[in-house]
Amino acid sequence: MQPLSKIVVVGGGSSGWLAAAMLCHHLKRELCEIELIESEEIGTIGVGESTVPPFVGLIQRLGIDEQDFIRATDATYKLGIQFVGWHRRTDTYFHPFGGIGKPIGSYDFYQCWLKARARGHTSSLQDFSPCNVMAENGRFFPPSRARNTPIGGANYALHVDAALVARYLRDYAEARGLQRTEGRVTDVHRRDNGFIDHLVLEDGRQVRGDFFIDCTGFRGLLIGKALGVESIDWSEYLPCDRAIAVRTENQGPRLPYTQAIAQKSGWMWRIPLQRRMGQGYVYSSRFCSDAEARSTLLRNLGSACLDEPRVIPFSTGHRRELWKHNCLSVGLAGGFIEPLEATAIHLIARGMDFFLRYFPARDCDPALIREYNRRMTADYEEVRDFIVLHYSATDRDDSPFWQACRQIPLPESLEERIELFKSQGATREGVDELFRASSWQSIFEGMGIRPRAYSPRVDNIDYSQIEATLRTARAAIAGMVEHLPTHEQFLSSQLGESASP
Numbered sequence: 001m002q003p004l005s006k007i008v009v010v011g012g013g014s015s016g017w018l019a020a021a022m023l024c025h026h027l028k029r030e031l032c033e034i035e036l037i038e039s040e041e042i043g044t045i046g047v048g049e050s051t052v053p054p055f056v057g058l059i060q061r062l063g064i065d066e067q068d069f070i071r072a073t074d075a076t077y078k079l080g081i082q083f084v085g086w087h088r089r090t091d092t093y094f095h096p097f098g099g100i101g102k103p104i105g106s107y108d109f110y111q112c113w114l115k116a117r118a119r120g121h122t123s124s125l126q127d128f129s130p131c132n133v134m135a136e137n138g139r140f141f142p143p144s145r146a147r148n149t150p151i152g153g154a155n156y157a158l159h160v161d162a163a164l165v166a167r168y169l170r171d172y173a174e175a176r177g178l179q180r181t182e183g184r185v186t187d188v189h190r191r192d193n194g195f196i197d198h199l200v201l202e203d204g205r206q207v208r209g210d211f212f213i214d215c216t217g218f219r220g221l222l223i224g225k226a227l228g229v230e231s232i233d234w235s236e237y238l239p240c241d242r243a244i245a246v247r248t249e250n251q252g253p254r255l256p257y258t259q260a261i262a263q264k265s266g267w268m269w270r271i272p273l274q275r276r277m278g279q280g281y282v283y284s285s286r287f288c289s290d291a292e293a294r295s296t297l298l299r300n301l302g303s304a305c306l307d308e309p310r311v312i313p314f315s316t317g318h319r320r321e322l323w324k325h326n327c328l329s330v331g332l333a334g335g336f337i338e339p340l341e342a343t344a345i346h347l348i349a350r351g352m353d354f355f356l357r358y359f360p361a362r363d364c365d366p367a368l369i370r371e372y373n374r375r376m377t378a379d380y381e382e383v384r385d386f387i388v389l390h391y392s393a394t395d396r397d398d399s400p401f402w403q404a405c406r407q408i409p410l411p412e413s414l415e416e417r418i419e420l421f422k423s424q425g426a427t428r429e430g431v432d433e434l435f436r437a438s439s440w441q442s443i444f445e446g447m448g449i450r451p452r453a454y455s456p457r458v459d460n461i462d463y464s465q466i467e468a469t470l471r472t473a474r475a476a477i478a479g480m481v482e483h484l485p486t487h488e489q490f491l492s493s494q495l496g497e498s499a500s501p
C-alpha cells in the first residue's frame with residue numbers, strides 16, 4: 001500500500017479551511033504534504049454563522065483555546081434556537097441544546113412527564129431544559145463548570161463570524177506547515193482510471209496530488225464538473241431555495257440563542273455576534289420574488305444595515321457519491337440542507353472525521369469509499385428529516401407558502417419517525433445523533449405533535465414520586481438560573497470587558 005503523500009484542498013471557505021485544519025492536526029507534514037488552493041477573486045459564500053454543540057468540541061479537539069477563538073471570531077454563546085410563528089402565527093417555541101430532565105429512577109424523563117401531563121400536571125417540557133430556562137432569562141454559564149448542578153445537563157454552541165473563522169483556521173493550518181496557493185483552478189486532468197492526476201491554474205501552473213478535497217462551494221468543480229457526480233435533489237421536501245443576507249448593528253442585549261422567525265414565504269434568521277448581527281431571510285422563489293424578500297427583510301431588521309443585502313441562491317440535496325475515486329467533496333460542494341438548524345459546518349466536520357476514520361492509501365479502496373458514502377448519506381438524511389418536520393407539521397395556512405408546506409411529501413424515514421413518536425413518544429436512534437431524543441421531542445412538542453399515550457412501563461413507578469421529582473427539578477433549575485450571570489456579563493468576562501447587567 002502506498003500512503004498518500006500529498007493532499008490538495010481546493011477552496012478557502014469555511015469548508016476548505018476547516019478540512020485543512022483537521023488534516024494538519026491529524027497528519028504529520030513530513031509524511032503528507034497539504035496544499036490549499038483558493039481564489040480571492042471568486043470569494044466565499046460568507047454566511048454560516050450559527051453552529052451546533054459538536055463545533056465547540058471540535059475546537060477543543062484541535063487544541064484551540066476556546067476563549068481565544070471566541071475573541072478572534074466575534075463569537076457569542078448559543079443555547080439553542082427560538083422558533084417564532086412556525087406552528088401557528090402567534091406561537092413561539094424553543095429548541096434547546098443539551099438534555100431535558102433526568103431519568104426518574106430507571107424511567108425515562110420524557111415518559112414520566114407525559115404521564116404527569118396526562119394527570120393534569122402543568123409544567124411545560126421546556127421547564128426542565130436548563131438551556132431553555134437560561135435562554136428565557138438571558139443568562140449563560142458553561143455547564144462544564146457546573147457539572148453536578150441543575151444546569152449540568154446543558155450544552156452550548158457558538159455564533160461566529162464565518163470570515164473570521166476561516167481566517168483563524170488558515171493561521172492554524174499555515175502554522176502547521178500547510179502551503180496556501182492563490183489562484184483559480186481552470187482545468188482538472190484525470191488518469192485513465194478516472195482518478196484526478198493534477199489541476200491546472202489560470203496562469204498555467206500545475207498542482208499534483210494523490211488525493212483532492214473539493215471545497216469549491218456550490219460549483220463542485222472537482223466532484224461535479226470534473227468527475228460528473230450528480231446531486232440528489234431534495235427540493236420536493238424542502239421548499240426554500242434562496243436567501244438574502246445582511247449585516248446589521250446589534251440591538252439591545254445580545255441574545256444567547258439564534259432566532260428563526262417565520263415569514264410569509266420562509267423565515268428570517270437573527271444571529272447576534274459581539275459587534276454586529278447577521279440577519280437574513282430564507283425564502284422560496286416559487287412564492288416570493290427577490291424584491292419582495294428584500295423589502296420583507298428590511299422591514300423586519302429592527303436595526304441599521306452595515307452593508308448591502310445580498311441574494312444567495314442555493315439548492316438542497318447532496319452528491320450521490322460524496323467521495324469518488326481520489327476526490328472527497330466537503331461543504332457546499334458535497335451538499336446542503338438549508339440553514340434552519342445550522343447543520344452545514346457540522347456536516348463538514350463530520351465529513352472530515354469519517355475521512356480520517358476511513359483514511360485511504362493511494363489506491364482508495366472502494367470498500368472504504370462505499371462505507372464513507374453510506375455513513376455520510378445517513379447523516380444527511382437524518383438532518384433532512386429533522387428539518388422537514390419543522391415545515392411539514394405547521395398548522396399555518398395563511399399564505400400559499402405555508403399551505404404548500406402542509407402538502408410536503410414526507411420521506412418514508414420521517415413518516416416512520418412520526419408514527420413511532422405518535423404511538424408512545426418513542427424516538428428512533430439515529431446514526432449521527434446530532435439531534436437526540438430531546439431535540440425531536442422539542443420540535444414535536446413545539447409543532448403541536450403529541451404521542452397518543454405514554455409508555456405503560458411508567459405505570460410501574462408511583463405517580464407521587466414523579467410529581468415530587470418534577471416539582472423539585474423545575475424549582476432547582478429556575479433557582480439556579482436566577483443566580484447565573486447574564487449572557488452579556490459572562491461574555492464580557494471572557495472578553496475582559498466590563499459589562500452592563
Ligand code: FAD
Pocket residue numbers: 010011012013014015016037038039040041042043044045046047048049050051162183184185186215216217218219221243245280312314330331332333339342343344345346
Ligand atoms: P464557499 O464559501 O462558497 O467557498 C468556496 C471556495 O472555493 C472559495 O474560497 C472560492 O474562492 C473557492 N473556489 C471556487 N472555485 C474555485 C476555483 N475555480 N479555483 C480556486 N478556488 C475556487 N452553515 C452553518 O453551519 N450555519 C449557518 O448558520 C449557516 N447559514 C447559512 C445560510 C445560508 C443562506 C447559506 C446559503 C448557507 C449557510 N450555511 C450555514 C452553510 C455555510 O455557509 C457553508 O457550509 C460554509 O460556508 C461552507 O462553504 P464552502 O466553504 O463549502 O463554500
